[in-house]
Amino acid sequence: MSSGLGSVLGLTAALVLLGAGLWLQKKFHRRLTPEERERRRRLKVDAKGRMSDATLIEVRGPVVYYRYEVGGVEYVASQDLTGLLHLLPGELTGLSGHASVKYLPENPANSILVSENWCGLHRRPSKPAQGNA
DSSP states (O other): OHHHHHHHHHHHHHHHHHHHHHHHHHHHSOOOOHHHHHHHHHHHHHHHOEEEEEEEEEEETTEEEEEEEETTEEEEEEEEOGGGGGGSSSOSTTEEEEEEEEEETTEEEEEESBOSSOBOEEEOOOOOOOOOO
């Protein structure tokens, strides 16, 4: 009988320790901010994504709306570039209608136009100055 009691006590102690460990992890685990989650998503798509052509639909403030096609399916998406504006070579005005997009093959709806290490936005070529003849 005492070996059965020892097994029960050992199991109880193990469960108490497991519960305490889970409680401590939950209490002290650093929760990711929405900004950090988005940064990690961008870096993952940048590292593992495939590229395709995209068409810019609209630029509204720091948000760029675009569409692209993967496997015959058209996706419409947007990306808020607020935290990335300092990485862009210029203003969002003057962007052409064409861009490059990166998307995850296992989830083509998960896409980006810009990340910390990559930019798929294209500028319109500047018009040559016309001389007076």
